[in-house]
Amino acid sequence: MTRRFGIVGLVWTGLSAAVLLSLVGFAVLLGPSRATSIAAAAVLNASIDGFAEEPGAHRIPVLDLHVAPSALDSLQRDLPWSGGESVSAFLIENGVRHKARFRYRGVFTPSHFLGGKKSFRLSMKRSNPWAPYRRLNVINPKAFNMVNDHMAAWVAGSLGVAVPMNEMVFVRINDEDCGVMELFEQVDGDFERNRHLHRHEVPVYKGDYPPVADRSLPKGRSLWQDPAHWEYASDADSSLAHQRLASLIAALARDSLPLEAHRDSIARLIDVDAFLRYQAALVVINSIHVDQYHNQWLVLDPRTGRFYPVLWDALMMFAPRDGSLYAVHDALEWWMLRVPDWRLRRDRYVYEALAQLQREGGFDARLDEVIERIRPSVLADRNKYGNVTLQPEDVHRVSLAHVISSLVGFRSSVHAYWDRTLARIEAKEVEVTKGDVLRLRSSNDAPLLLRWSGDGTIVTVNGHLAAPGFENGRWTLVLYRELVAGPGSKDHPLADKQLMIVEPLDAIVAFEGGVPASLEILNAITHEAVE
Amino acid sequence: MKRSSRGRRIGVVAWVLGATVTVGALAMALTFSVPEALKGDWPLGIAAGEAGFYAQWLDLRTGDSSATGPERYLFGHVPGACLLNDSSVGWSSQWFEADGFGDSVKVRRLRSAEGEFVVKFRREEPFRAQRHIVLLPATLESIRNKYLEILARELGLVTPEVSFVRVIACGRDQGIYLKEERIDADFLEKQGLAGSSLFTQGHDPARPDHLFPDFEDDTLAGAMLVPVLHAAYERIMADADAASDRLTDRRTAVGLWLMHELEHGEGDRGSEDLFAYDWSKGRIIALYRHGRATGPRDTRHFAGLDFLTGLARDPAFMKALKERRLQLADQRWRLKERFAAMDRAWLPILSDGSSLAFAKAAALRIQDELLGARLNAVGAYRGQMLVRHACCGDAFAQDSVGHAPAISTADLLPRGAVLRSHALGEDTLVFPRGRYAIGRDLLLPVGTVVVIEAGARFEIGAGRSVVVQGPLIVQGTVRNPVFVRAMDEGSPFGTFAVLGDGTTSCSIAGLQLSGGSEARTSGVYFSGQFAIHGAGATYMRDCIIAASQGEDLLNIKGGAVDIAECVFEDGLADLVDLDGCKGRIFRCIFRSGRKDSNGDGLDLSGARVSVWGCTFSGMMDKGISVGEASQLLVRASRFVGNRMALAAKDLSIAYVEGNVFLDNAIVFGAYRKKPIYGGARVMRYANEYVNNGKEQEVDAMSNVVHADALDEKTLRMFPAE
Numbered sequence A: 001m002t003r004r005f006g007i008v009g010l011v012w013t014g015l016s017a018a019v020l021l022s023l024v025g026f027a028v029l030l031g032p033s034r035a036t037s038i039a040a041a042a043v044l045n046a047s048i049d050g051f052a053e054e055p056g057a058h059r060i061p062v063l064d065l066h067v068a069p070s071a072l073d074s075l076q077r078d079l080p081w082s083g084g085e086s087v088s089a090f091l092i093e094n095g096v097r098h099k100a101r102f103r104y105r106g107v108f109t110p111s112h113f114l115g116g117k118k119s120f121r122l123s124m125k126r127s128n129p130w131a132p133y134r135r136l137n138v139i140n141p142k143a144f145n146m147v148n149d150h151m152a153a154w155v156a157g158s159l160g161v162a163v164p165m166n167e168m169v170f171v172r173i174n175d176e177d178c179g180v181m182e183l184f185e186q187v188d189g190d191f192e193r194n195r196h197l198h199r200h201e202v203p204v205y206k207g208d209y210p211p212v213a214d215r216s217l218p219k220g221r222s223l224w225q226d227p228a229h230w231e232y233a234s235d236a237d238s239s240l241a242h243q244r245l246a247s248l249i250a251a252l253a254r255d256s257l258p259l260e261a262h263r264d265s266i267a268r269l270i271d272v273d274a275f276l277r278y279q280a281a282l283v284v285i286n287s288i289h290v291d292q293y294h295n296q297w298l299v300l301d302p303r304t305g306r307f308y309p310v311l312w313d314a315l316m317m318f319a320p321r322d323g324s325l326y327a328v329h330d331a332l333e334w335w336m337l338r339v340p341d342w343r344l345r346r347d348r349y350v351y352e353a354l355a356q357l358q359r360e361g362g363f364d365a366r367l368d369e370v371i372e373r374i375r376p377s378v379l380a381d382r383n384k385y386g387n388v389t390l391q392p393e394d395v396h397r398v399s400l401a402h403v404i405s406s407l408v409g410f411r412s413s414v415h416a417y418w419d420r421t422l423a424r425i426e427a428k429e430v431e432v433t434k435g436d437v438l439r440l441r442s443s444n445d446a447p448l449l450l451r452w453s454g455d456g457t458i459v460t461v462n463g464h465l466a467a468p469g470f471e472n473g474r475w476t477l478v479l480y481r482e483l484v485a486g487p488g489s490k491d492h493p494l495a496d497k498q499l500m501i502v503e504p505l506d507a508i509v510a511f512e513g514g515v516p517a518s519l520e521i522l523n524a525i526t527h528e529a530v531e
Numbered sequence B: 001m002k003r004s005s006r007g008r009r010i011g012v013v014a015w016v017l018g019a020t021v022t023v024g025a026l027a028m029a030l031t032f033s034v035p036e037a038l039k040g041d042w043p044l045g046i047a048a049g050e051a052g053f054y055a056q057w058l059d060l061r062t063g064d065s066s067a068t069g070p071e072r073y074l075f076g077h078v079p080g081a082c083l084l085n086d087s088s089v090g091w092s093s094q095w096f097e098a099d100g101f102g103d104s105v106k107v108r109r110l111r112s113a114e115g116e117f118v119v120k121f122r123r124e125e126p127f128r129a130q131r132h133i134v135l136l137p138a139t140l141e142s143i144r145n146k147y148l149e150i151l152a153r154e155l156g157l158v159t160p161e162v163s164f165v166r167v168i169a170c171g172r173d174q175g176i177y178l179k180e181e182r183i184d185a186d187f188l189e190k191q192g193l194a195g196s197s198l199f200t201q202g203h204d205p206a207r208p209d210h211l212f213p214d215f216e217d218d219t220l221a222g223a224m225l226v227p228v229l230h231a232a233y234e235r236i237m238a239d240a241d242a243a244s245d246r247l248t249d250r251r252t253a254v255g256l257w258l259m260h261e262l263e264h265g266e267g268d269r270g271s272e273d274l275f276a277y278d279w280s281k282g283r284i285i286a287l288y289r290h291g292r293a294t295g296p297r298d299t300r301h302f303a304g305l306d307f308l309t310g311l312a313r314d315p316a317f318m319k320a321l322k323e324r325r326l327q328l329a330d331q332r333w334r335l336k337e338r339f340a341a342m343d344r345a346w347l348p349i350l351s352d353g354s355s356l357a358f359a360k361a362a363a364l365r366i367q368d369e370l371l372g373a374r375l376n377a378v379g380a381y382r383g384q385m386l387v388r389h390a391c392c393g394d395a396f397a398q399d400s401v402g403h404a405p406a407i408s409t410a411d412l413l414p415r416g417a418v419l420r421s422h423a424l425g426e427d428t429l430v431f432p433r434g435r436y437a438i439g440r441d442l443l444l445p446v447g448t449v450v451v452i453e454a455g456a457r458f459e460i461g462a463g464r465s466v467v468v469q470g471p472l473i474v475q476g477t478v479r480n481p482v483f484v485r486a487m488d489e490g491s492p493f494g495t496f497a498v499l500g501d502g503t504t505s506c507s508i509a510g511l512q513l514s515g516g517s518e519a520r521t522s523g524v525y526f527s528g529q530f531a532i533h534g535a536g537a538t539y540m541r542d543c544i545i546a547a548s549q550g551e552d553l554l555n556i557k558g559g560a561v562d563i564a565e566c567v568f569e570d571g572l573a574d575l576v577d578l579d580g581c582k583g584r585i586f587r588c589i590f591r592s593g594r595k596d597s598n599g600d601g602l603d604l605s606g607a608r609v610s611v612w613g614c615t616f617s618g619m620m621d622k623g624i625s626v627g628e629a630s631q632l633l634v635r636a637s638r639f640v641g642n643r644m645a646l647a648a649k650d651l652s653i654a655y656v657e658g659n660v661f662l663d664n665a666i667v668f669g670a671y672r673k674k675p676i677y678g679g680a681r682v683m684r685y686a687n688e689y690v691n692n693g694k695e696q697e698v699d700a701m702s703n704v705v706h707a708d709a710l711d712e713k714t715l716r717m718f719p720a721e
Helices: A002-030 A032-051 A069-076 A148-158 A239-251 A259-269 A272-285 A331-336 A340-359 A362-380 A400-425 B012-031 B035-039 B048-057 B140-154 B185-190 B221-238 B240-244 B250-264 B309-313 B315-330 B332-351 B356-376 B712-716
Strands: A062-067 A087-093 A096-104 A120-124 A135-139 A166-173 A176-185 A204-207 A296-300 A307-309 A326-328 A385-387 A395-397 A431-434 A438-442 A448-452 A459-461 A464-466 A469-471 A474-479 A483-485 A498-502 A505-511 A520-523 B071-075 B092-098 B101-109 B117-120 B132-137 B162-169 B172-181 B196-201 B273-278 B283-286 B302-304 B385-387 B418-421 B427-431 B434-438 B449-453 B456-460 B466-468 B472-475 B482-486 B496-509 B511-514 B519-521 B524-526 B528-541 B544-546 B552-564 B567-569 B574-586 B589-591 B602-605 B608-612 B615-617 B622-627 B631-635 B638-640 B644-649 B653-657 B660-662 B666-671 B681-684 B688-690 B694-698 B703-706
Touching: A002 A032, A032 A395, A032 A400, A062 A069, A062 A096, A069 A087, A069 A096, A087 A120, A148 A166, A148 A176, A148 A272, A148 A340, A148 A362, A166 A362, A176 A362, A239 A259, A239 A296, A239 A307, A259 A331, A272 A307, A272 A331, A272 A340, A272 A400, A331 A340, A340 A362, A340 A400, A340 A474, A362 A400, A362 B302, A438 A448, A448 A505, A459 A474, A474 A505, B140 B162, B140 B172, B140 B250, B140 B332, B140 B356, B162 B332, B185 B196, B196 B221, B221 B309, B250 B283, B250 B315, B250 B356, B309 B315, B309 B385, B315 B332, B315 B356, B332 B356, B449 B456, B496 B511, B496 B524, B496 B552, B511 B528, B524 B528, B544 B552, B552 B567, B567 B574, B615 B622, B622 B631, B622 B653, B644 B653, B644 B681, B666 B681, B666 B703, B694 B703
Parallel strands: A062 A166, B071 B162, B302 B385, B427 B449, B434 B456, B449 B472, B456 B482, B466 B496, B472 B496, B482 B511, B496 B528, B511 B544, B528 B552, B544 B567, B552 B574, B567 B589, B574 B602, B574 B608, B589 B615, B602 B622, B608 B631, B615 B638, B622 B644, B631 B653, B638 B660, B644 B666, B653 B681, B660 B688, B666 B694, B681 B703
Antiparallel strands: A062 A087, A087 A096, A096 A120, A120 A135, A135 A176, A166 A176, A204 A296, A296 A307, A326 A498, A385 A395, A431 A438, A438 A505, A448 A474, A448 A520, A459 A464, A459 A505, A469 A474, A483 A498, B071 B092, B092 B101, B101 B117, B117 B132, B132 B172, B162 B172, B196 B273, B273 B283, B418 B427, B519 B524
């Protein structure tokens, strides 16, 4: 007996030593933190995910895909460079076989092509299980929680922003589980046809990194610098669209013309309201994954001849920052933020969205719904891959524990960010001094709305004649706030990652005939009285 | 008393006795249980399979059921090309046989459910008036779809009939299939929805393709309807009361809501629904087809805001929904009787040789589910948040109109029009004698009575239209008429129209209207330069309607009509088109002097009309055309110089007596024009025939019958002259 235990003990000791040595070896090679993260992910995957027995029927669509193994091998021979060639495949849906073209996608992000859950694209005929959509991206979710992009599309959609169709699916390839993936529409000329809005293709521009031409990653191009930096992604006639895009880019160049000239030019070329909603959505989802170089789409509205944007790959809570309400994603936003009434409209969209999503519980309800739908599929997914460290190449198997903790973190970080944002928007602290004139001092971000009845159409603000409006029998005047470039920002339309900050307000408002007794001072975004 | 330590041997008798007692006890328990318990959960570890085994082999209960076998559908096949093994999405040709029918058909798999396929028949040879049928493998559970069909019909929804057939394909018996007609344009026409466009609409706010309707065939419909819908959604978002918009037919919407709840319980709104858009009323009519998808359903917290879900914001609609549900609950006993009749007819077929008791148990469970908990339940969708994921800019807001009145402000009205308070308290808009230039579309408010006094003269701009959405009273006379003309001669206006709610009355005297064409405005298609849609009753006297550039000179859709002493002349196509009307036409003149026109004098569809003392002359097509199961009595009239004096089509019947037929190329025609209908009949009594080219043209399905005298019964079918 002693002899037998001695051998077993020896084997275990040897194994433990091998594990320890490999850990030490990897710790030396990769650094302790990185090696520990990779090892922990592997251990958690092996030890936790197996407990999920009989997770129940899928509640999300199952994508039953068949691709010849030889074709898959061919595509995988030298990823990411070898994955771009389309091969024949078919989808089975209720026993019906739908032809498709299959290729891998995602050259720039290793989580798309490393690991066992590779992102791919399907092109299908008009009659297909996902009709009317013909081109679909099926990607390995970028975050452990799997749903931050999915939720970003939902949130932006609820703000009235055009978003691609986005669904969570469970993928099977050649009768083997591939796991939970995110499926979304590829934006192209069919964008409006897919929404039953237009019968033909419409002009669409893609603003992203240049296509890969050789075995190297191309550098990003400043999209708003040159129309040639945009890729035309439609079969519709492009002549008018191209002319308009060139005009728009010209209108965004910094020159000696006054802001009003730029504003009017921009307003003729874009759907201002659609862009304000889009920019509001970027504030709400708190992402900088849309920038001067990539993740931008422009659709030329066939009804108005103006461009509207499509939110793409926004990754909710990507690189959260908390510095300002006015982060600049691109040159267009740089200009639009400078137009005070546009900025106010944008802020109102942010406020309305947060009231619904945060105060009324819309976001939690939706997130719960999504979690409930994906739960059986996530439990069944033994093929979860993600970046376990900040190194892009560290794409390794992760566990259910990663998904759960990431979802918890996602929810709490969203709520914390929205609470802070609402606090900024709803700020009401203003120092008000009333005498012959009105003096208003504020150090928060919100513009102020003055409202009064009776006479008093002649008003000056800091000695400049103002032009009050007249609504519902009352005079109104908005005291907009002044934006300046934040610390480290270059204050140029084409500069990267700029922040604008709000200057403190110190305004002296003089009314003809004195300060009206009926004067109300309100937060111009929320219309709540200031304190 | 010490117990023996030796093991006691259990003999064969003990074994047999033990087994018999156990099986017997189980059989007794199952025999004396209520029938539906067979399909239920059993205590003491009795498994469903054991209950099934009992039902199959030991149950002695019999039921009263018909012994008729199912109809057989036979699909011929080429060896190696079995249609059930074909998993491709395209059509394949097959030979199809059923009782009294055999033809080559197209067959295609459907992706909505496993094993489902659609059979398409040739347009000119439909199968029992069906262009497409859908076949889906049936199980005992399929009886649910028959019950759902009964419930849907009870709720006033148009839905295809469900039946069960035996499919023989690939050289062998494939078992029982659920068969139903596919909802398509022909189906809609048979259901009285001719001229409607079929579309699907989903309600999932996360699906951009559910934002707007997806029309099946009509490529223009979407573009025309989307602005109207957009405007309606804006109003719903802004104001709950606006949900009472007339866009959605309330009765069928209530029906569909209840069907969703009965079918899915706390289920989702993830699937798409079918609707018909009635262009004549500008109204969306909900249709019903049972769901195909299987598997778990989600309880969704959100629904996309659309013309159906938006009704949740309308208290009046929710009240109607509650009342209808209570009404249905009161009728539960009657519905159960109907379900029982269906059980007798279909369960023997669906059980397909298995235990009928077990089948009944399954059916009773389904009935209890549908008429029990679900019917009693509070609506599942009423707590959903409505979300409008708008899309693609705000372009629609600029020019959309919808059904909302364009004039709450008087400045849009032509100068001189007067808003008066009616004696009964309703708003009345009076147009006194004078000239009214209409330079833009004038959509008058819903329910407002419009009175046009003698001497008033409307001049309407090119392509512009006037739509009255309430009662219309025209007070012209022969000597002092009301004129409606094009503002610029040669540039026709769109339409002068009434859009009623089915009870609206129109009294029109001394109207002289000409120079219009047709129009699509606010989501409604008006084919007549003078169009009356949805009136309860229309009276016309001493009118002259002439010179149109559109489809019809006058088009009346629905309601009673009484037209007397009027002249209809010189239309581009048809002169008077009556769809679904009942009434009479008395001493009117229908004539055409235009050689470029190719229309009928009087065109009847789904109507019952008597014509007395009228003249039909010079029509390049037919003097009177009677189609789509219409009935016509024509007496004491003259038909002069028409290509065809009178044609009866598509299950219509025309009674013709005491008329004069002079110089017509053909006197009578009787034929089937649309394959979904049958032939027609002309009953000819004593008439005078002079110098006509040919007496009749009749196809094999129709006939022209000579008879001696009209009987009283026939005469009573029509309004008195």
